[in-house]
Amino acid sequence: MSERLQPGDTAPDFTLPDADGKEISLSAYRGRRVIVYFYPAALTPGCTKQACDFTDNLELLSGQGYDVIGVSPDKPEKLGKFREKENLQVTLVSDPSKETLEAYGAYGEKKLYGKTVTGVIRSTVVVDEEGKVERALYNVKATGHVAKIIKDLGISDAA
Template sequence: MSTAAAPTERLSVGDLAPNFTLNDSNGNAVSLSDYRGKKAIVYFYPAASTPGCTKQACDFRDSIESLTGLGYQVLGISPDGVAKLEKFVAKEELNFPLLSDEDHAVAEAYGAWGEKKNYGRVYEGLIRSTIVVDEDGKVQLAQYNVRATGHVAKLRRDLGIDPK
């Protein structure tokens, strides 16, 4: 079950982040509004347990202490079902919520669903994206077509929290 606002274009800095409610890997409902007053890193990834998505999730897992220490909460969103997310969380020992967006309504609302090209084939799918939402629910940073490898380090640099 998901609920989200309707814009399909990409978000920009200063936009109000669309609220959503999605089930996590335990089947519990999680809403973006639960994080109001905190900073949230909402990242969209195509599929659990694939090489790139595993690298990215483990990168966030290994960086979670420093990110939460700076006031950032991490939420991963994919079109995977709850059961697949549950296995992924357990296998990779992930320490942040993964949310199921099976109908990709939230991805669409965030501009993270659209045309993709792979080996000459054009199709609709999830665009690997990261949206940082500030304490007031506004977009602080919006990144689309991000690379899985090295993403957290780049994100930290772009946020000015690790200028290396």
């Protein structure tokens, strides 16, 4: 079971392929804040809702200096299909080895329909401009989560 990150921790750097196979590194985002969210599988109802929520709010988040990166164990080809089918604007990256998921504490034992299983723990980590963890949220809900983050970060349309 991987350790969960805490505010103030250095966010583990990663370099992973996006939906087009292009390498994306967290370190390339220094100077901006990044919302890194971890989800179990592309093209599933909950993950689709969450990715669409982030896409719908991307302009608002970007305007406040936030970039969004979604991480799942899906292969880049599946991420490409997901992006096309749902018209997603967020950056989606592939972590089939689950190394990044584990480094962020977003992979391990979880409850699914009353059973304990090992898998991706739906999580969101907000990384500040210096690469430090600002917030780390685990076992989040797919629905309503983006609105909660926006509220918690004090972001409003009236900015």
